[in-house]
Amino acid sequence: MKFLFLLALPLAAQSFTPVDEAGYQKLVQSQKGSVVVIDFWATYCKPCRAEMPQLVKLEAKLHAKGMRVVTVSADEPEAMAAAKKFLAEAGAAALPAYVKRPKDDDKFIDAIDPKWQGALPALFIYDRGGKKVRSFIGETAIADIEAALQKLL
Amino acid sequence: VRTALAVLALSCAVAAHADDLSIGSPAPADFEVTAADGSHAAFASLKGPVTVVAFVSAKCPVANAYLQRMIDLYKDYSAKGVHFVFLNSNSNETAADLATVFPVYKDPNNRAADLFGAQTTPEFFVLDNVNAVRYHGAFDDSQNAARVRVHGLQSALDAVLSGRAVSPERTKAFGCSIHRVRHS
Secondary structure, X not given: XXXXXXXXXXXHHOOOEEEOHHHHHHHHHHOOOXXXXXEEEOOOOHHHHXXXXXXXXXXXXXXXXXXXXXXXXXXXXXXXHHHHHHHHHOOOXXXXXXXXXXXXXXXXXXXXXXXXXXXXXXXXXXXXXXXXXXXXXXXXXXXXXXXXXXXXX | OHHHHHHHHOOOOHHHOOOOOOOOOEOOOOOEEXXXXXXXXXHHHHOOOEEEEEEOOOOOHXXXXXXXXXXXXXXXXXXXXXXXXXXXXXXXXXXXXXXXOOOEEEOHHHHHHHHHOOOEEOEEEEEOOOOEEEEEEOOOOOOOHHHOOOOHHHHHHHHHHOOOOOOOOEOOOOEEEOOOOOOO
């Protein structure tokens, strides 16, 4: 029995919580009190994969000041095994991991940011009150992300 | 030098782009593109009574997932008189990468992408005979062809060709960001 529990533990630690428009709002609200980076990524997105380990390092550096990183995978169901594998390899398995599963991607993207077409990577910063204060669409230097965060911490 | 080029090639945040064109507004017309053979062409000379402007990439897996669908649409609607202007705005790609499939033009310094406010590959605009934007958005609503419910681009073309209102006029989908040059 104990053996079975140990087998299940790594899988549970890397599971993705499905999120739609309402779930995303709940996610943002649940992080109130922290400055949060919500990182939309996908296994097919090369710059997203390059950015992930940098975000992990940044989170470790700024964690004590109240900064958190949450990941949202935009992968299709067929890619979730690869997504789990990637997060583990990138050292990001401990970060809260969500996956987009709205009824309609179009409305989901628009609800998060009306100016966002759905391009990845996309990274949104929320202040401690849960208000979105910055959107970074496309590849962004990690120094620019840190500078935006430092103003809020 | 490589580092300097990499820094130069870093994409800009969305704030550096033009806001996307609203439906019904005039499309940008005054810019040049470069063919795979290096020749230049005025965008205005490539347009037809109905024009699809498609921002594409040879390296983006999402754009590649749509390649066969784009080829099929290109063949079917070229026969109906629609002109297609495929643009590669990525600073790390050439026009020749996809040019054997359909004619692809290079968008130097992602000027067209900036003028149109395009962020993603693949991303599409449909222009009518008075150069008004009638559709902006995704090819359809699923990267997996088996799960498609809304054929946004094709529906828009059918509507414009038959003089009907386009619905939906504006769609969004996940894709790769356009790899822009940095404008200082």
